[in-house]
Amino acid sequence: MASYSTNEFKAGLKVMLDGDPCNIVENEFVKPGKGQAFNRVKLRNLMTGRVWERTFKSGESIEGADVLELDMEYLFNDGEMWHFMKTDGSFEQYAADKKAVGDTEKWLKEQVTYTVTLWNDNPIAVTPPNFIDLEVTQTDPGVKGDTANGGSKPATLSTGAVVRVPLFINEGEKLKVDTRKGEYVGRA
Amino acid sequence: MDKSVESWRPSAAIETLCERARLLAEVRRFFAERGVLEVETPVLGHAGSTEVHLDSLSTEATTPAGRERLWLQTSPEFHMKRLLAAGSGPIFQLARSFRNGEVGRRHNLEFTMLEWYRPAWSLKALVDETEALIRTLLPSAGVRRLRRYRSLFREMLDVDPFTASLAALQHLAGEWGGIAMDDIERDGCLDLLMSMAIEPQLGRDGIDIVIDYPPSQAALARHVTDVEGDRVAARFEVYVDGLELANGYDELVDASEQAERFAEDNRARARLGKPLVESDRQLVAALEAGLPESSGVALGIDRLIQLALGRDSIAEVMAFPTSRC
Numbered sequence: 001m002a003s004y005s006t007n008e009f010k011a012g013l014k015v016m017l018d019g020d021p022c023n024i025v026e027n028e029f030v031k032p033g034k035g036q037a038f039n040r041v042k043l044r045n046l047m048t049g050r051v052w053e054r055t056f057k058s059g060e061s062i063e064g065a066d067v068l069e070l071d072m073e074y075l076f077n078d079g080e081m082w083h084f085m086k087t088d089g090s091f092e093q094y095a096a097d098k099k100a101v102g103d104t105e106k107w108l109k110e111q112v113t114y115t116v117t118l119w120n121d122n123p124i125a126v127t128p129p130n131f132i133d134l135e136v137t138q139t140d141p142g143v144k145g146d147t148a149n150g151g152s153k154p155a156t157l158s159t160g161a162v163v164r165v166p167l168f169i170n171e172g173e174k175l176k177v178d179t180r181k182g183e184y185v186g187r188a
Numbered sequence: 189m190d191k192s193v194e195s196w197r198p199s200a201a202i203e204t205l206c207e208r209a210r211l212l213a214e215v216r217r218f219f220a221e222r223g224v225l226e227v228e229t230p231v232l233g234h235a236g237s238t239e240v241h242l243d244s245l246s247t248e249a250t251t252p253a254g255r256e257r258l259w260l261q262t263s264p265e266f267h268m269k270r271l272l273a274a275g276s277g278p279i280f281q282l283a284r285s286f287r288n289g290e291v292g293r294r295h296n297l298e299f300t301m302l303e304w305y306r307p308a309w310s311l312k313a314l315v316d317e318t319e320a321l322i323r324t325l326l327p328s329a330g331v332r333r334l335r336r337y338r339s340l341f342r343e344m345l346d347v348d349p350f351t352a353s354l355a356a357l358q359h360l361a362g363e364w365g366g367i368a369m370d371d372i373e374r375d376g377c378l379d380l381l382m383s384m385a386i387e388p389q390l391g392r393d394g395i396d397i398v399i400d401y402p403p404s405q406a407a408l409a410r411h412v413t414d415v416e417g418d419r420v421a422a423r424f425e426v427y428v429d430g431l432e433l434a435n436g437y438d439e440l441v442d443a444s445e446q447a448e449r450f451a452e453d454n455r456a457r458a459r460l461g462k463p464l465v466e467s468d469r470q471l472v473a474a475l476e477a478g479l480p481e482s483s484g485v486a487l488g489i490d491r492l493i494q495l496a497l498g499r500d501s502i503a504e505v506m507a508f509p510t511s512r513c
Contacts, residue, residue: 007289029292032387033425033435034239034407035379036372037290038365055365055384057372058289 003061006039014046014067017054021046021065021119029058046117046124049102065119072116074108082108084116084123096123104128106161107179128179133188134158135174142167155184198507204497208505211325211493212282215302218324222317224278224304229267231284235468237262238453239407241379243288244465245297259466260286263486264303265408266471269439272305272482273474280304282489293501294431294491297510302492305484311438314483315397315424318434321487322395322426325496329428330394336414337401340386341378349378349402350418357381375404390427398425408446409437426487433492436485443475 004015009027016022022043031037037058044051046067056062072084072094081095082105094116098105100123104114107128117125139155152164155175163177165184174188200208216226236244236259245260261267264283271279285301306314319332341349347360354374361377362369364384369377390396400414406421414420422438440446450467457464490502503509 027292029290029295030383031241031290031295032379032383033432034241035382035405036241036376038380038383040384053366055367055380057367057376 001064001066003063005061006056006058009039009041009056014065015043016063016065017043017045017052020048021067021124022052023067025051031058046119047099049125067124068118069115070118071113073113074110076110077108082126084114084126087113094118094123096126100124101126106159107132109134109159130178130180131176131185132179133174133176134161136165136169136171139165139169139171142169195512197512199503199509199512200505200507204499204505205507207497208493211496212489214324215282215321215489218321219280219304222278224280224306225276227268227271227276227279227281229264229271229281229283231261231286232258233261233267233468234466235259235266235470236465237266238450238457238465238467240453240456240460240462243290243462245286245288257466262287263301265484265486266468268303268305268484269471269479269482270474272307273477273479278304278306291510293503296490296502296506298513299502299506300489302487302489303484305439305482307480307482309483311399311422311424311436311483314436314485318424318426318436318485318487319395319397322428322433322492325492326428332395332397335390335396335398337398337420338414338416340390340398341381344386344389345381349381375402378402378405387427387432388430391429391431394428396427398427399423401425406440406449407437408440408449410440412438424485429495431491431495432488433495434485434487436483439479439482439484441475441479441481443472446475447472 004013009024011024011026013024014021015024022045024041025044026042028040029037030040039056039058041054041056042051043054071087073087075083075085081097082101084094084096086092104126109132112132113129115127116123134157136155137158140153142153151167153167154162155165155169156162163182163184165175176185176188178185219226236246242262244262246257249256249258263285264281268279268281281303283301283303284298286298291297323329338348338350341347345360357374357377358369358372361380365380401421401423403411403419403421409421409423411419412422424436425432426434454464490505493505494502497505499505
């Protein structure tokens with residue numbers, strides 16, 4: 001894998017730090033007039049999602065990370081692993097573990113396309129599409145005029161996610177949901 | 189390079205460029221009123237800056253002397269000093285300057301340096317004039333405070349930058365940077381602490397003038413004795429809103445000391461594996477002929493305009509930063 005000098009640092013570059021693949025979020029060049037230059041870098045650890053702040057001496061090099069982000073369709077869960085298939089026509093399959101799937105588990109629906117992050121050809125993260133259509137499997141019947149809860153109530157969706165919905169939503173309806181905020185957008 | 193279709197557009201709004209022009213006109217009026225002559229000197233020279241941590245750009249040119257390596261200036265300092273030695277009197281210049289690798293929110297490879305020299309002026313008088321210039325562009329700037337380099341380190345980091353051991357400085361800098369600093373020299377550690385721990389806190393409610401730098405960070409400034417009896421560099425730096433704006437010197441006029449500093453710079457460059465730079469023999473010759481005792485200051489005009497217009501980055505006050513040129 002190639003290595004990158006601080007001069008090549010930019011947002012989106014994938015590098016290795018402390019043995020984990022990281023995504024550079026922000027890179028700030030710091031230099032007193034005629035003094036030594038440094039780069040203050042914010043990196044997201046792709047394994048943990050945590051953001052690290054590190055300083056590099058300008059000109060220093062670090063190893064690039066063999067990270068790919070690919071579109072894959074979710075197939076099924078075998079009780080332990082979640083299986084995905086590439087959408088490029090190759091039908092190549094990948095199995096992601098609990099750690100890689102993380103919070104996305106509650107948004108996983110068969111035949112929907114997700115962004116799967118591969119590191120050394122292994123899934124390390126699964127990102128849902130920003131909007132997804134899901135069916136309501138359970139919600140209390142809404143009572144007209146009940147505004148004590150701001151006119152909303154919880155609804156459980158087919159994937160297990162729970163979102164707040166307006167009182168007029170009933171079981172069996174299909175909703176459009178924003179996965180980034182976990183919010184109801186409208187009827188699908 | 190960004191090849192997207194939108195990249196032909198300037199990074200500054202046209203209205204901002206109008207404001208920029210107005211501020212530059214104010215700078216010129218400021219100096220005209222004070223009888224300081226505007227000069228223009230070459231951007232390309234036969235010698236470059238030997239400063240260890242400044243990387244010059246150079247180019248090959250065909251001249252009457254044949255194929256030659258010419259250097260793009262990192263500041264207009266050397267040519268302006270030759271004018272001083274030739275009897276120009278007080279001079280200023282808005283000069284394009286180039287520093288390789290310096291790109292960021294506060295840096296651009298190519299930028300505009302406002303530099304001026306005052307023969308026979310003390311550093312103190314130049315500090316006053318620098319403050320006056322800054323106030324013409326930043327009328328609302330708060331009080332001015334003089335801060336000693338050494339006191340800043342003592343107050344903010346509980347360390348004496350002049351007497352602390354190298355190991356202690358490396359340890360402290362390592363903590364601030366989150367990196368191993370054991371291969372970094374004394375000044376490198378101080379630079380990290382200055383830019384990460386101290387600088388962000390400077391000029392928060394006014395204009396902070398930092399004086400009495402370590403003698404090893406003199407560049408082209410004279411060495412003098414401070415109130416504690418220690419050798420310091422006779423320089424000042426100006427900070428406003430956490431941003432380093434200007435760097436002034438009581439100029440070194442001793443030709444042999446200047447030649448020795450150039451040589452030492454190149455030895456340090458060699459140690460760090462950096463390319464050597466042709467040092468400016470014509471500047472040394474000018475000093476030998478007699479440079480008047482002078483104070484001079486360089487001010488990053490893009491940054492000052494950025495502050496005056498309340499922008500986040502210098503790219504927002506220049507038409508085309510390097511990424512779009």
